[in-house]
Every structure is written in C-alpha cells, then in structure tokens.
Amino acid sequence: MGEFVKKTMMGYREVPGGHSDPECTHVILTDAEYRKLLRQISDAEQIARTAKHNAERDVEEAEREADYKVNQAVSQAKQEIKKWREALEAEQAENNYQRSLNENLLRISRERANADRKLKPKKGHTGYRVVLSVEKEHRYGTGKYMRRVLLWETVIQSPYGVDLPEELVRKQVTEELTCEGATENSLIHRIGIDEFYPGSYAAMMKNRNKRPWYEIPEETDEPEEHKEENIMLLPHFRANFKTGYWEAVFSHTRPLGVVPWDMRG
Structure with missing residues (x-):
C-alpha cells in the first residue's frame, strides 16, 4: 500500500494522518502498486471505450432498424395506395360504363316515348309535357302551429317509361327539369318558374326567414323580396301505369307562366 508523505527540505516525511x-x-507507491494502478486506469479507459463503442453501435443499429421500418412502411403504404388507386380507377371505369349504359338507355327510352306520343322532332324533343297545374291548400306544422298556404301543384309527364327504376328516373328527371337550378336553360324556367328549392315549403320558410316556421307571423309568411318569385319545391314521383310513364309532381308558389306548345299535354 502506498505511503502518504509530505515533501520537506530534506525529502519526504510520512504524515501520521494518512490520506x-x-x-x-x-x-509514494511501490513499482508493483504503480503498475497495478496503471492497469486499473487502462482497464477503466478500455471499459469506457467499449461502452461508448457499444452505445454508438446500438444507436446505429437502432437507426438502421428505424430506417428499415420506415422504408417498409413507406413501401407498404405505396402498395396500398397503388392498390386503392387501381380499385378506384376500376370503379370509375365501371361507373363510366354504367353511366354510358344508363345514358343510352334513357336516350332510347326518350326517343321511343316521343315516337309513341308523336312528339317531334323525335330525337330533339325534350319529351316533357305539362299534364295539369292546380291550386291547392298546403298545410305544414303541427298542433297549434299548424299553418295553411295556397300553393300550386303541377304534374309533368316525363319521357321515361314506368319499367325504368325509380332511383334512376328520380335523379335524371330532377336534373333535366332544374338544370341544377332554374336557369334560363332549364325546363322549369320555360314554364315560368324562377327558382328551385330542394326541400319542403316549411324548410324553405325556415331557411329564408332564418327562424322556425312556427315563429313567423302569418301576415308575413314569405319574405318581401321573394313574394313575386315562383319557387319550385322538391318534386315527388309517381308511376302512371295508365299512360306508361313516370310523372314528376311538385308544388310551387305562383301559377305557371305561358306553357310552350311543345310542352303541353
């Protein structure tokens, strides 16, 4: 074991209190003690270097594994995206094909209907005819909030036979009548309707007045800026098996205008 000393003018003197x-x-160490200490220091440094190396290796392995997992995830995601894109493209192609079939089916049905009803030109006529238009009392609300309003109900015969499915006819006829709104090119505009509202009268009143219909005073049933408008409400449909054609039945807020000759039933 080493000696604990104090350096003096005469050399080294051992101190009684030790370390x-x-x-x-x-x-003061012996040669053996000094070598042992050097070995211990060297061993400690080697352990530190080994620990550092192992830590760096573990970090690199973790980074490689993380990169691999990320690349795998990206690859799988790309494969999934590709699969879904291919499925979507196939679905779109099928939808386009079905739409084309539906369009051809509707076109053929319209041309046959025009020929059967002697509407000319067979290929150019819209195939729509106004069957009747009558004023009716319409009720909406419940209980003490029940309200009455006079609306007009119009029946338009479509060029589509009752053998065609309802969902196909409903979508097609609504689009053809309104052209996504009562524009100058729409059929309803030709018969004097200014606007199309895709809902009920109660819903329209609530929406236009920004408050529930049961809170609207009866004398101001309709906002002043809309009183002169002829607004068509969402149509419902019926299959007329006597004539063989689907008919659109809808309410509107004012009488029809002058119905063109080519649209009279």
Whole structure:
C-alpha cells in the first residue's frame, strides 16, 4: 500500500494522518502498486471505450432498424395506395360504363316515348309535357302551429317509361327539369318558374326567414323580396301505369307562366 508523505527540505516525511492528513502532499507507491494502478486506469479507459463503442453501435443499429421500418412502411403504404388507386380507377371505369349504359338507355327510352306520343322532332324533343297545374291548400306544422298556404301543384309527364327504376328516373328527371337550378336553360324556367328549392315549403320558410316556421307571423309568411318569385319545391314521383310513364309532381308558389306548345299535354 502506498505511503502518504509530505515533501520537506530534506525529502519526504510520512504524515501520521494518512490520506486524510491535511499535510499530505504526495503518495509514494511501490513499482508493483504503480503498475497495478496503471492497469486499473487502462482497464477503466478500455471499459469506457467499449461502452461508448457499444452505445454508438446500438444507436446505429437502432437507426438502421428505424430506417428499415420506415422504408417498409413507406413501401407498404405505396402498395396500398397503388392498390386503392387501381380499385378506384376500376370503379370509375365501371361507373363510366354504367353511366354510358344508363345514358343510352334513357336516350332510347326518350326517343321511343316521343315516337309513341308523336312528339317531334323525335330525337330533339325534350319529351316533357305539362299534364295539369292546380291550386291547392298546403298545410305544414303541427298542433297549434299548424299553418295553411295556397300553393300550386303541377304534374309533368316525363319521357321515361314506368319499367325504368325509380332511383334512376328520380335523379335524371330532377336534373333535366332544374338544370341544377332554374336557369334560363332549364325546363322549369320555360314554364315560368324562377327558382328551385330542394326541400319542403316549411324548410324553405325556415331557411329564408332564418327562424322556425312556427315563429313567423302569418301576415308575413314569405319574405318581401321573394313574394313575386315562383319557387319550385322538391318534386315527388309517381308511376302512371295508365299512360306508361313516370310523372314528376311538385308544388310551387305562383301559377305557371305561358306553357310552350311543345310542352303541353
């Protein structure tokens, strides 16, 4: 074991308190002790280097594994995207094909209907005819909030036979009548309707007045800016098996205008 000493003018003097003695300035080791200490320091440094190397290796392995997992996830995501894109394209192609079939079916049905009803030109006539238009009392609301209003109900015969499915006819006829709104090119505009509202009268009143219909005073049933408009409400449909054609039945707020000759039933 090393000696704890104090350096003096005459050399080194051992201190009685050992390592804890405040006068201790040096430690004298034997050659064996010194070599042992060097080995311990070297071993500690080697352990530190090994630990650092292992830590760096673990970090690199973790980074490689993370990169691999990310690349795998990206690859799988790309494969999934490709699969869904192909499925979507196939679905779109099928939809386009079915739409084309439906369009051809509707076109053929319209031309046959025009020929059967002697509407000319067979290929150019819209195939729509106004069957009747009558004023009716319409009720909406419940209980003490029940309200009455006079609306007009119009029946338009479509060019589509009752053998065609309802969902196909409903979509097609609504689009053809309104052209997504009562524009100058729409059929309803030709018969004097200014606007199309895709809902009920009660819903329209609530929407236009921004408050529930049961809170609207009866004398102001309709906002002043809309009183002169002829507004068509969402149509419902019926299959007329006597004539063999689907008919659109809808209410509107004012009488029809002058119905063109080519649209009279």
